[in-house]
Amino acid sequence: MVFSPDWLHHQAMVHPERLALKTADGQWTFRGLDQAVGRLAGVLRDRGIAQESRVAFHLWPSAATVMLIHALTRLQAVAVPLNTRLTTQELMALIQDAEPDLVVHDGRLALTGPLPSVAIDELITQNPSSPVDDAVLDFDALHAIVYTSGTTGRPKGVQLTVGNQWWSAVGFALNAGLHAHDRWLHVMPLFHVGGLTIVFRSVIHGSAIILEPRFDAESAWQVMSRESCTLLSVVPTMLYRLLALPEQAPASLRLVLLGGAPAPVELIHRAWNKGYPAVPTYGLTETCSQIVTLDPDDVFHRAASSGRPNLPTEVRIVRDGRPMPAGEPGEIWVRGPTVARGYWRHPDATRDAFLDGWFKTGDWGALDADGFLTVTDRVKDIIIRGGENIYPSEVEARIRTVAGIRDVGVFGLEDPEWGQIVAAAVVVDPAVPLTLETLQKHLSNQLASYKMPSKYFRVDEIPRNASGKILRTVLVQRARGLREWGESE
Amino acid sequence: MVFSPDWLHHQAMVHPERLALKTADGQWTFRGLDQAVGRLAGVLRDRGIAQESRVAFHLWPSAATVMLIHALTRLQAVAVPLNTRLTTQELMALIQDAEPDLVVHDGRLALTGPLPSVAIDELITQNPSSPVDDAVLDFDALHAIVYTSGTTGRPKGVQLTVGNQWWSAVGFALNAGLHAHDRWLHVMPLFHVGGLTIVFRSVIHGSAIILEPRFDAESAWQVMSRESCTLLSVVPTMLYRLLALPEQAPASLRLVLLGGAPAPVELIHRAWNKGYPAVPTYGLTETCSQIVTLDPDDVFHRAASSGRPNLPTEVRIVRDGRPMPAGEPGEIWVRGPTVARGYWRHPDATRDAFLDGWFKTGDWGALDADGFLTVTDRVKDIIIRGGENIYPSEVEARIRTVAGIRDVGVFGLEDPEWGQIVAAAVVVDPAVPLTLETLQKHLSNQLASYKMPSKYFRVDEIPRNASGKILRTVLVQRARGLREWGESE
Numbered sequence: 001m002v003f004s005p006d007w008l009h010h011q012a013m014v015h016p017e018r019l020a021l022k023t024a025d026g027q028w029t030f031r032g033l034d035q036a037v038g039r040l041a042g043v044l045r046d047r048g049i050a051q052e053s054r055v056a057f058h059l060w061p062s063a064a065t066v067m068l069i070h071a072l073t074r075l076q077a078v079a080v081p082l083n084t085r086l087t088t089q090e091l092m093a094l095i096q097d098a099e100p101d102l103v104v105h106d107g108r109l110a111l112t113g114p115l116p117s118v119a120i121d122e123l124i125t126q127n128p129s130s131p132v133d134d135a136v137l138d139f140d141a142l143h144a145i146v147y148t149s150g151t152t153g154r155p156k157g158v159q160l161t162v163g164n165q166w167w168s169a170v171g172f173a174l175n176a177g178l179h180a181h182d183r184w185l186h187v188m189p190l191f192h193v194g195g196l197t198i199v200f201r202s203v204i205h206g207s208a209i210i211l212e213p214r215f216d217a218e219s220a221w222q223v224m225s226r227e228s229c230t231l232l233s234v235v236p237t238m239l240y241r242l243l244a245l246p247e248q249a250p251a252s253l254r255l256v257l258l259g260g261a262p263a264p265v266e267l268i269h270r271a272w273n274k275g276y277p278a279v280p281t282y283g284l285t286e287t288c289s290q291i292v293t294l295d296p297d298d299v300f301h302r303a304a305s306s307g308r309p310n311l312p313t314e315v316r317i318v319r320d321g322r323p324m325p326a327g328e329p330g331e332i333w334v335r336g337p338t339v340a341r342g343y344w345r346h347p348d349a350t351r352d353a354f355l356d357g358w359f360k361t362g363d364w365g366a367l368d369a370d371g372f373l374t375v376t377d378r379v380k381d382i383i384i385r386g387g388e389n390i391y392p393s394e395v396e397a398r399i400r401t402v403a404g405i406r407d408v409g410v411f412g413l414e415d416p417e418w419g420q421i422v423a424a425a426v427v428v429d430p431a432v433p434l435t436l437e438t439l440q441k442h443l444s445n446q447l448a449s450y451k452m453p454s455k456y457f458r459v460d461e462i463p464r465n466a467s468g469k470i471l472r473t474v475l476v477q478r479a480r481g482l483r484e485w486g487e488s489e
Numbered sequence: 490m491v492f493s494p495d496w497l498h499h500q501a502m503v504h505p506e507r508l509a510l511k512t513a514d515g516q517w518t519f520r521g522l523d524q525a526v527g528r529l530a531g532v533l534r535d536r537g538i539a540q541e542s543r544v545a546f547h548l549w550p551s552a553a554t555v556m557l558i559h560a561l562t563r564l565q566a567v568a569v570p571l572n573t574r575l576t577t578q579e580l581m582a583l584i585q586d587a588e589p590d591l592v593v594h595d596g597r598l599a600l601t602g603p604l605p606s607v608a609i610d611e612l613i614t615q616n617p618s619s620p621v622d623d624a625v626l627d628f629d630a631l632h633a634i635v636y637t638s639g640t641t642g643r644p645k646g647v648q649l650t651v652g653n654q655w656w657s658a659v660g661f662a663l664n665a666g667l668h669a670h671d672r673w674l675h676v677m678p679l680f681h682v683g684g685l686t687i688v689f690r691s692v693i694h695g696s697a698i699i700l701e702p703r704f705d706a707e708s709a710w711q712v713m714s715r716e717s718c719t720l721l722s723v724v725p726t727m728l729y730r731l732l733a734l735p736e737q738a739p740a741s742l743r744l745v746l747l748g749g750a751p752a753p754v755e756l757i758h759r760a761w762n763k764g765y766p767a768v769p770t771y772g773l774t775e776t777c778s779q780i781v782t783l784d785p786d787d788v789f790h791r792a793a794s795s796g797r798p799n800l801p802t803e804v805r806i807v808r809d810g811r812p813m814p815a816g817e818p819g820e821i822w823v824r825g826p827t828v829a830r831g832y833w834r835h836p837d838a839t840r841d842a843f844l845d846g847w848f849k850t851g852d853w854g855a856l857d858a859d860g861f862l863t864v865t866d867r868v869k870d871i872i873i874r875g876g877e878n879i880y881p882s883e884v885e886a887r888i889r890t891v892a893g894i895r896d897v898g899v900f901g902l903e904d905p906e907w908g909q910i911v912a913a914a915v916v917v918d919p920a921v922p923l924t925l926e927t928l929q930k931h932l933s934n935q936l937a938s939y940k941m942p943s944k945y946f947r948v949d950e951i952p953r954n955a956s957g958k959i960l961r962t963v964l965v966q967r968a969r970g971l972r973e974w975g976e977s978e
Binding site for chain 2: 001002003004005007010013014015136137139166170173174177178179180204205206295297308309311312314335336337357370371
């Protein structure tokens with residue numbers, strides 16, 4: 001059992017005047033942030049939020065969002081971040097699954113039903129009966145439930161502990177070093193694990209976050225230059241946009257972590273040529289973000305690899321239940337203290353994916369003799385569009401509900417900007433006068449916009465293997481010779 | 490349960506060409522050190538050393554000693570470092586207590602009895618049947634038994650785990666930062682926890698050790714300058730000697746950790762004025778070295794304090810079993826993942842000192858409202874001479890065995906160079922013609938030279954309190970007015 005004093009409060013004691021957080025709204029030292037979080041935690045406690053309470057939040061990134069995340073940690077409550085890109089219907093499914101004690105929103109969430117909810121502005125402007133100054137954190141305690149991208153079945157909430165966040169922060173520091181004046185440009189959503197971990201790294205390392213509510217290449221570059229940012233986390237799509245700017249990278253940048261999707265070798269090399277010290281990383285929600293990183297020294301000869309596991313994480317390649325020797329491909333298994341404790345109220349899924357401390361990622365790859373991991377395929381057929389994971393089966397299930405659709409296969413197509421885009425091959429009943437517009441309109445109420453197919457193809461049949469599994473690679477090949485639905489003949 | 494790949498092997502994979510170790514004998518990259526350690530581990534395994542084997546070593550600091558320490562970690566054996574300053578009699582007591590499977594020495598150890606032992610040179614020059622390339626370390630496994638300074642009773646071996654070393658390294662990094670090109674000048678004995686932790690920090694952080702077998706101020710300064718050392722751990726006595734040099738501190742030094750004994754404020758200030766960025770630290774064998782550190786920002790207004798606990802260690806002040814509020818003095822208790830799992834085969838001592846995850850240090854101090862720890866007194870009456878702990882009761886017990894000694898009280902006297910020196914007040918039977926020379930000669934076979942009193946005073950009685958406990962502070966006061974035994978009248 002490991003305990004820790006509250007991380008933010010510790011930094012407020014040791015580095016009271018050091019910059020902790022800067023946004024368009026203002027800036028906070030560690031002391032200032034600590035006091036604001038203490039007040040907010042007091043307000044939440046006055047509303048009955050306590051240890052183990054679940055608090056969902058549907059918030060765009062802002063100083064208030066960061067404060068809420070720290071306040072929940074201090075109360076030893078469980079954060080349930082909600083993806084702000086989901087439709088109301090998708091959100092309701094998550095909320096029904098998480099059964100939060102409170103939903104915090106910023107007014108843009110249209111909730112139905114008698115859910116206890118409150119606007120963040122109301123919380124921030126209230127005075128507590130007394131602030132909550134400090135806490136003792138239990139590393140084994142549940143800290144957050146972070147939902148992976150939806151599947152056709154029930155949503156899967158990954159249970160992350162306090163310790164998972166700690167070890168993620170330590171793994172990064174041991175790999176990349178830790179400098180007293182690090183400043184992290186934070187342009188990632190706070191509802192994904194990648195964005196959340198940066199918030200905790202800040203208070204565990206004592207480094208500053210410069211928070212931009214949404215990514216815009218030009219303004220990200222400006223902010224990094226003005227604020228002398230040293231660290232940046234991006235998905236490949238963001239890096240492409242930064243590279244499209246005429247300027248070289250800001251000189252202060254010492255590392256750019258590239259995650260969320262496979263990073264093409266060509267992108268890495270272009271980035272370094274333009275002064276961005278970008279390294280591929282590999283991680284999942286279930287591993288509390290980044291667990292494998294390519295060392296900058298290896299970028300020029302090993303850019304196709306994701307690198308080696310951060311200490312003390314172990315990676316093993318498994319096929320038919322047996323660990324594979326170097327060079328042999330197989331499923332990527334991960335063991336280490338950042339591995340989640342399982343899925344929320346999902347004992348079957350937990351049993352399937354977690355075995356004796358190992359997490360079976362469902363991804364396919366190989367370790368070479370020098371310990372480099374190459375991720376070759378996503379067993380789960382996930383499409384990754386600009387860092388967002390999309391499950392084809394979920395999109396297919398929605399399309400199938402449309403009258404006139406006989407069959408459907410969803411697949412990813414390579415895209416220079418987004419990495420992948422979503423495409424759908426549909427078999428339409430000739431007796432039904434279904435138009436593309438009708439189909440799209442129907443889907444738009446049910447699917448987040450990033451999950452909506454960008455391209456549709458009308459086909460006569462969906463290729464399947466003997467067991468009925470859709471052959472998505474065949475669809476990708478066939479799509480090359482087809483005209484898109486809706487294109488003029 | 491936490492596991493980790495072998496730390497040294499990890500660094501050899503990620504930073505093969507980075508300097509790992511440099512001594513007068515040569516230098517090793519992480520790859521080179523990893524290979525040497527793999528061979529040595531193979532030789533030890535061929536001799537039957539395996540998981541949980543106990544291997545004592547009586548070695549002066551050298552590259553071979555560092556390799557042995559890493560080889561034992563790789564074999565998941567238990568290291569039992571022996572203080573090279575002890576007499577044969579003292580050493581035999583430790584060896585009888587530890588019951589090692591093997592004693593490794595460098596030829597200077599005169600062992601009696603049928604102990605399995607081997608010279609380090611023999612191990613280093615042998616070829617193994619095959620090397621041991623890697624390991625999976627279990628954080629809960631026993632990693633070392635480190636003896637605290639002897640007491641009158643049985644020796645107390647502190648049981649440190651693999652995890653204790655890991656957390657010690659991480660606690661330092663989060664506090665002091667971690668730079669890719671850190672180089673640690675290592676001038677501390679490898680049989681104390683302070684010197685051992687530096688060896689593991691090197692392979693956990695990926696930083697280099699520049700090892701000097703013994704401390705000499707002039708050559709330490711030369712080496713630091715030539716090798717661009719950034720980090721240095723010293724006891725106050727060593728720092729005094731560095732400050733006596735005419736030169737300013739080498740410009741590369743970014744931090745000097747001052748441990749092992751209370752650091753006078755005046756020393757800290759003189760150090761900074763001469764360019765040594767020295768910070769007081771506090772730690773014990775039972776906490777796997779440094780757990781409290783003063784931040785450089787606080788040196789000029791808080792130099793009398795040892796600073797604040799490193800994350801995630803907690804410190805509490807306890808009196809009569811109750812935690813004290815800020816400002817109130819009491820016994821210093823420590824909780825955290827660097828706290829040892831207890832004393833080797835000493836259930837009573839373990840029960841007395843360890844309670845619900847807290848370790849009762851036996852030291853006295855206070856935490857102020859800002860969280861700064863000030864260590865005011867050593868409850869255990871320890872004398873700290875140049876970083877070595879000396880128990881007065883042990884020295885008294887030896888003196889009492891000398892014919893003609895009726896009573897004795899041993900106490901520490903302040904000394905500008907050593908911090909403290911050992912003094913003894915003796916009541917001599919007037920009927921016995923005991924000379925100082927006879928007394929000293931008798932003691933020299935039984936006490937390590939650093940424990941030998943530097944000053945003797947003849948007195949008529951030893952002051953005691955009602956329960957018979959020697960009043961050592963009274964002895965200190967009285968000694969001021971007395972002439973030393975042996976001084977000319």
